[in-house]
Amino acid sequence: MREFWKSVPFAGNTIVCLCAAALAVSAWGAEEMMAEVRTLHVPSTLDDTVQPCIFVEATGDEPRPLLVHLHSWSSGYDQDRQAWRDEAAKYNWHFLQPHFRGPNNRPEACASELARQDILDALDYVLEHYAVDEHRVYVAGSSGGGHMTLVMAAHAPERWAAASAWCPISDLFAWHRENVESGRKYAEDIELCVGGTPGESDEVDAQLRYRSPLYHLEKAEGLPLDIATGIHDGHTGSVPIHHTLRAFNVMAGVYGAAAVTDDEIARLSRRELLETDEEQDPSFDRAVHLRRYAGPCRVTIFEGGHEGLPKPALAFLARYARE
Numbered sequence: 467m468r469e470f471w472k473s474v475p476f477a478g479n480t481i482v483c484l485c486a487a488a489l490a491v492s493a494w495g496a497e498e499m500m501a502e503v504r505t506l507h508v509p510s511t512l513d514d515t516v517q518p519c520i521f522v523e524a525t526g527d528e529p530r531p532l533l534v535h536l537h538s539w540s541s542g543y544d545q546d547r548q549a550w551r552d553e554a555a556k557y558n559w560h561f562l563q564p565h566f567r568g569p570n571n572r573p574e575a576c577a578s579e580l581a582r583q584d585i586l587d588a589l590d591y592v593l594e595h596y597a598v599d600e601h602r603v604y605v606a607g608s609s610g611g612g613h614m615t616l617v618m619a620a621h622a623p624e625r626w627a628a629a630s631a632w633c634p635i636s637d638l639f640a641w642h643r644e645n646v647e648s649g650r651k652y653a654e655d656i657e658l659c660v661g662g663t664p665g666e667s668d669e670v671d672a673q674l675r676y677r678s679p680l681y682h683l684e685k686a687e688g689l690p691l692d693i694a695t696g697i698h699d700g701h702t703g704s705v706p707i708h709h710t711l712r713a714f715n716v717m718a719g720v721y722g723a724a725a726v727t728d729d730e731i732a733r734l735s736r737r738e739l740l741e742t743d744e745e746q747d748p749s750f751d752r753a754v755h756l757r758r759y760a761g762p763c764r765v766t767i768f769e770g771g772h773e774g775l776p777k778p779a780l781a782f783l784a785r786y787a788r789e
Contacts, residue, residue: 501522501523501524501525501555502522502523503520503521503522503551504520504521504522504523505518505519505520505521505543506518506519506520506521506588506591506592507519508564508584508587508588508591509587510580510583510584510587511583511587512579512580512583513580517543517564517565517566517567517584517587517588518543518544518565519543519562519563519564519565519588519591520543520544520561520562520563521560521561521562521563521592521596522551522554522555522560522561523560523596524555524558524559524560525558526558527597528597529597529598529599529600530558530559530560530597530598530599531557531559531560531598531599531602531603531604531627531784532559532560532561532562532589532592532593532598532599532602532603532604533550533554533559533560533561533562533604533605533606533780533783534562534563534564534585534588534589534603534604534605534606535547535550535554535561535562535563535605535606535607535611536563536564536566536585536605536606536607536610536611536614536615536618537563537564537565537566537607537610537611538607538608538609538610538611539569539570539609539610539611539613539635539652539655540569540570540571540610540655541568541569541610542565542568542569543563543564543565543568545563547563549776550606550774550776552776553776553777553779553780554776554780556780557780557784559604559780560592560596560598562588562589562592564584564585564588565584566581566582566584566585566614567580567581567584569655570610570655570656570659571654571655571658571659572658572659573658573659573660573661575659576655576656576659576660576677577613577614577617577676577677577679578659578677581614582617582618582621582622585605585614585618586622586625589603589625599787601627601787601788601789602627602786602787602788603625603626603627603788604626604627604628604629604630604783604786605618605619605625605626605629605630606629606630606631606632606774606779606780606783607631607632607634607774608631608632608633608634608773608774609632609633609634609635609704609705609772609774610635611632611774612631612632612633612634612635612693612774613631613634613635613636613679615629615630615631615634616629616631616634616636616679616683616686616693616713617677617679617682619631619679619683619686619689619691620679620682620683620684620685620686621682621685623685623686623687623688623689626689626788627690627783627786627787627788628689628690628691628692628762628782628783628785628786629686629689629690629691629692629783630691630692630693630694630779630780630782630783631691631692631693631694631710631713632693632694632695632773632774632775632779633694633695633696633699633703633705633709633710633772633773633774634679634693634695634705634709634710634713635705635709636678636679636680636683636709636710636712636713637678637680637681637709637712638656638660638674638677638678639664639671639674639678640708640709641656641705641709642656642657642663642664642674643664644700644706645704648704650704652704656674659673659677660673660674660677661673679713680709680712680713680716683713683716683717684716684717684719684720686717687717687720687721687761688762689762690762690763690782690785690786691717691762691763691764692763692764692766692779692782692783693710693713693714693763693764693765693766694710694765694766694767694768694775694778694779695707695709695710695766695767695768695770695772696767696768696769696770696771696772696773697734697737697755697767697768697769697770698737698770698771698772699770699771699772700735701737701771702771702772703771703772703773704772705772706735707731707734707735707767708731708735710765710767711726711730711731711734711765711767712731713765714726714758714760714763714764714765717760717761717763718758718760718763720760720761721760721761721763723758723759723760723761724758726756726758726765730756734755734756734767739755740755740756744756744757745757747766747778749777749778749781750766750768750775750777750778751777752768752769752770752775753768753769754766754767754768754769755767755768755769762786764782766778
């Protein structure tokens with residue numbers, strides 16, 4: 467198959483965008499879809515503990531892209547994400563799911579320095595031991611994994627070719643308040659991670675800011691970033707959609723693009739559809755209620771709830787390679 471390439475320069479980085487003609491997914495049969503799931507044990511470069519990861523190797527001897535998938539808020543490396551593994555297998559990508567200190571209910575987890583380094587340590591381990599196309603390393607996750615995807619996009623943008631965050635938590639100050647109001651356990655989880663409640667001390671508030679990607683996301687400039695959530699999240703799910711929209715607005719500010727307005731955020735948060743014809747995306751298999759762009763970034767509000775959709779996520783990621 468011929469591949470057509472276009473270089474797209476952004477500040478600080480150069481991303482290579484693969485045109486649609488190069489994105490046809492290989493037809494893998496049932497045997498290839500049942501690849502061996504391995505548990506890797508990776509030493510932390512910060513505290514010498516050994517951290518587990520799930521890894522599924524792509525087929526063949528040639529270097530293949532790698533999808534780093536990040537588990538959700540209350541889970542760990544062994545979370546069942548079969549749909550994401552299956553979608554990666556369709557592209558014949560390696561699949562890595564790190565532990566990064568497990569459920570977010572203690573200080574070592576929840577975007578701590580240790581958790582961030584665990585992801586990079588796991589990535590470096592796989593790069594050293596397996597045939598990975600280092601120009602095509604992607605990161606993705608949903609819910610707490612979407613939160614951590616945004617964190618890693620800002621923390622180490624140079625390590626990824628693109629990132630895809632689904633129903634992410636972007637502001638722990640706001641999410642703590644929302645969970646207090648709804649009575650969900652996540653408010654207590656946040657307090658266990660940061661050592662207290664918002665406003666209790668400067669130290670607690672500093673931890674909340676450090677662990678909230680909203681306050682650092684501008685550092686992801688130059689990285690193609692996909693942010694999406696279902697319009698019913700916050701009603702049938704635990705993360706109101708303003709977390710997604712305000713994260714996108716940070717990138718809109720970076721690139722000088724039009725932000726999603728406060729009125730639009732309020733209306734969509736009430737599940738009111740905007741009176742505009744939004745771009746529809748066949749990879750979603752759902753109605754798209756809002757789609758906006760800022761540089762190499764996009765935001766999508768679709769017909770759905772608190773969920774991540776592997777098919778459109780990988781369709782987005784596969785467009786990009788780091789030069």
